[in-house]
Amino acid sequence: MSLLKISDLSMNYHSIKGETKALNNINFEVDNEEFISILGPSGCGKSTLLNIISGLLSPSSGSVLYKNEDIKNNLNKIGYMFQKDHLFEWLTVWDNVLLGLKIKKQITKENIERVDALLETYGLSKFKNHHPSELSGGMRQRVALIRTLALDPEILFLDEPFSALDYQSRLLVCDDVFKIIKKEKKTAIMVTHDIAEAISTSKRIIVLSQRPAQIKKELYISFTKENLTPFDRRKEPEFKEYFDDLWKELDQCNE
Template identity: 40%
Template structure:
């Protein structure tokens, strides 16, 4: 599947939160594929919870089914077994109030940065003036002031990814599903966008489920890191991340006491999971 937040999901209205109920609860979910008549298990017996205002990062061996998991959680594909609850309710199809952003920006080349950000709002029937105003605000917050009328072909990779992030955030989802959105960026740009993302979601109290192959990214940005096993994937380990730093400053997080220890322990879990 190509990597971009799906308009149908990004455009959904925000689901009302229920006091004390996690935005997302996953119980014993399993998923297999039929490959030329052979059943291939991808997700084994997997359970997790995403709490309100929490950033959770998921890491695992390459090919373990991380993207399949996200596609299952947001209703793009159906689970074979188990239960997925959004705000305490089992939902058929795609849940509302969920923004899904993947690795490639897939911006529409014939639309300016501003018009790309406005796409989901247009689908929802938001007035043109309100859509433009909201989109300008998010672009400015992501450091793109003055680039609203630029076309994707004139923007750097980092700028394009900021536009894609703005397109997701402008719809004001209460939960973000991020599938390696910073993987293709150079290190400096990655740190800047990670910091901007962390600041925006923490200030707004949004919940985030982040898929990443970068252990340092996971530890620096997340409140909790979930390590998955190889296929059929299960939860192998869970780390509550406690760093003595500003959790919106990725450099400070990497310099925090205990950061290296978390990275080494998670790496050891992944190394075992590969074997």
């Protein structure tokens, strides 16, 4: 059984000027521990689709099932990373990562020990008493991810999580986030407009057409060498083949 099943999703927006169709009949499934990227031209509805799948937005029609139950009845199973880290500048790293647990009143000895272990494992333990302004952009994103993982979600939704970083930081943080997600055995769905980013992280890439968005192509990503980091994938010969294939698809979207 798939972890997530997205069936016949469509989304229409209504305004005084009339109706705008954003998504049209989207169907796909997500397996446990799979890393999927959703790729498409600017403004095609990628983030709208992510918000519907994560239960933050209701579709005009269709369904999103988590283990055959409505996703909205399982919101405790999901975690969401936005483009910005949304850390509170007046709180320490420790207080930031515990915030979700405090809001949900889940501060237990076991949870505190698990968060402490996450900070230790991912090189942030000695920064527990620092404030976000004292951290690099990459470290802030790691803190944001650990804050999300503190609630122990099964599925992570990533909305262009590296777009606010400079290019070098993006490469480094992409590696960091990918390793953490794999080590923690989480399922991830990421929205990105960056072809290279999608290829370097994903097991499968879903390409959307222009609005109203439909699934134009599903591409499974496989490299001859195993256990490559996102940075290492970029050096492999398969990378260019996938890139050229996806570039053609997105180029056709803009015609």
